[in-house]
Amino acid sequence: MKKTIIAVLLLAFVCAGLGLGQAKHPSELKYPVLKYDPPDPKAFRTAYAGGLRAYVQEDRSLPLFNITALVNCGDLYVPKDKAGLGTVLGDQLIKGGTKTREGSTIEDRIDFLGGSLSFNVGERTSTLSLSVLTKDLDEGLALFFDVLMNPAFREEPLKLAKARFVEQLRQANDNPGGVLSREYEKLLYGDNALTRRATKATYDSVTAADLAAFHAKFFTPKNVILAVAGDFAKAGLKAKIDKLAAGWKGGAAAFPALPASFPAPEPGVYFIQKAINQGYISLGHLGLQDTNPDYYAVQIMNFILGGGSFTSRITTKVRSDEGLSYNQGSRFSYRWGFPGTFSGYVQTKSSTVGYAISLILAEFDRIRREPVADAEMETAINYYLESFADIFQSSQSTMMSFANLEMTGRPMDFYKTFRSRIEAVTKARVQEVAQKYIHPDKSVIMIVGDFEPCNKGGDKWPGPLDKLGQLRKISLTDPMTGLEIKTP
């Protein structure tokens, strides 16, 4: 079938090429039909020794081998008094060495081969990833499984890592964007595992035994899904992985309860003082999960509101019309197992902070009040339909997408049905979900900036900021102690 597509395309290209008119405007262009069917996860699903699941694709285009272990574990599963354990684990799974190899021996060897081995701890999923040339597949795979199964968490590298992470805490309040996203989430989710931050004391408390216990609990074959792509034969790879994972023990992990309810913060303005020349702003509230049936309509709605870059209303109004900002828009973030956030965002010079916020709030209101235009719907829906194949450009990231679907329990036909669900979204549905998921009256408006000029405003929107709602000033915490910094 692939060949016929190419043939049709070729014919069309050649016709176009032979001078059948030079278009002056995109509306004059006629495109040949392009049919694309996404790959089916079932065709790549396999299982190895001990029930270790995997999505595997042979891809012989380059002499490369890529493998990622997606582990169901992350910062959310870290005990309260050990905040930062995830960060330390992220560093020490490799640097702490294995039962038979020093961490630096592993790193030096991978480096000598021109490969890469990295471990990243996320909110609920973590990934160990290896990339090597095909000729080094056996050696790379052996190191990969050794790190995955047998980490040793040696004392010396652990001590160093903790000291370095404590030092890096000093920078936690330097970057206004970092401060804003941290404090915004803290306000929306409250004080729980989602927003807990490491301090010097919690870093200091992390021991090698803690890391080993955490690893033993979650790094089991049933709690891991592999994503593999590259230059190999599936059967040969199975034999190798079965052998390496043969002694890997452990059943299903028991997971701690996730935060289930969140405080509803008082709407209004929350201000964090920082002597900079712009206000960094987020405004919104909690959103929804991507497993919600409204997900598709919300995607289209947000594309029109502020997610579709220059085609979106917030960008057109705030940036293009008014020249108030470089970076602005709206977004729904999605998280596994609980709602993400909805936020409008912008960074603008101090004197136009109030004005930019008022324009974004007006767009929140408008998309709830009025049906969107046909042209807006067409652009949004076509964007998702026409760019769909992009998701599958890399065989390794395709395998990762499938592994993620399975790990987070989303339907395995997610990609197969994606386009028809997007196509089914109507203008009425867009307005319905705007009313359901955007609540200007319940929004918190958080600003990081220099209070006096922000509060004063400018010609188009003179202050004070409490015109936007009750004003509260938030003090930052000392990242070393987690205690409030007393402003002089």
Added chain:
Amino acid sequence: MKKRILVLALAASVLAAFALAGDVTLDVKEHVLANGMKILMIPKPGVPRVVCHIYFQVGSINERPGITGSAHVHEHLMFKGTEVMGVTDYAAESKIDARIDELMGKIYRERFWKDAGDAAKIAAWQKEVDELVKVQKAYIIKDDLWTQYMKNGGTGLNASTSQETTGYYVTLPSNKVELQMLMESDRMMNARFREFYSEKDVIMEERRLSENQPGYFFGEQVDAAFFAASPYHWDVIGWMDDLKKMTKEDLVAFHDTFYVPNNAVAIYVGDFDPAAIVAMAEKYFGRIPKGPDLEPIRTGEPPQYSEKRLYGEGPAATSLRMMFHIPPDGHADTAALGILAGTLGSGGGGGGRGMGGGGGTGRLYKTLVRDKQIAVNASASSRPQWYVGSFQFNATPRVDKGVKPEDLEKEIWAEVEKIKKEGLTEEEIQKAKNKGEAAFTRSLASSAGLASRVGRADLKRGWRSILTDLDDLKKVTNDDIKRVAATYFVKDNSLTAIYTRKSGR
């Protein structure tokens, strides 16, 4: 509009060029249009998408004092429409736009040319401008080009300006490459810089975003002090004064000089037939007249003859930076300097041009971070650039142990002196070569990354330089390492910048 139909012997016009590195092939098909514009193609059958990039040999080094930042401002304005895009009635709209320019010209003279301009006059003119902008808005189709790309499935949609190049990017479904050829050729010929004044406000906000990154101002001063004479002296974003005072005339002149086909390379990577791409390129890009030849940059960096030192304080981490002048890309010493950076420590950065590597395996990490425990981070990078290069060491001291940037400076000099005498180990050199080869193979996997690397490389030294650089890397010996260390790592060729976190912030 000229109407020319070109019938081509397509197959004959495509030069297939194969180049080998190890057992991996970089296969780039080349076609040069009569106007000098080069079309590069890397077919990758599979998912029906095509990465479409255009690169121009122009960046902030092509500016001069007074118009710094204009390459980047111009890149923004390329999205503001043409005679056919972004406008409903060009004839009517262009009259309004011309009047806005005339009034803004008066305002700029009154405001920027005089010590005490007439505020009342300025206000009156500004009022008229505001009214005209409202009228003009009725004719403007906002972000038309962007919308056309997006509704046709364009992803990776962006543009960027560096010191040396400007690129325009989109990835499209395989059946829609013609859209890119049409719109990109149209804006090369017919760009009209509408909304110039509000877009400058946007760019000033972009600059402020940089300014609010911890340590930005000091970093900008450090670069300006290091590159004293060459146009690498200013940042791509430009000085705020120039952004304020730049005129549309400045931009039009800039466009006419640099946005000519003989200064451009278009590259396509993905699932397509090269003959079809060539036919479309002839049709759309082929219609643009050739421009005058462009002179390379005149001013390099004169020898310093003395060490430079800069001290700063502010709201960012205490840190050390040491910089050394090195020769530009393509010089015989570039490969050895790259190996040195990679072996000493990670850092690299520099959009693929810098060569570094190592992280936990770099010498500086092992010595300063792991064994002596006096640094939080320590890295090295080599950035040859097109005309003048820099080699950098960056390190953050362990403040908790009372370590000062000057302590790390001494340690790095000790390491450098050791290398001058002993060079590196054979294993370290071999590792750097292995990494170079593996990185090359890996770079072929990402279509967008490949387009960027091959397209940019082609502008200056030809895309084959990617392969000859790899060959050069394989030839480096320990004597080369000792020689380049002795040549470039000397005080009179250096700038040392010491930044201290100001108390209370």
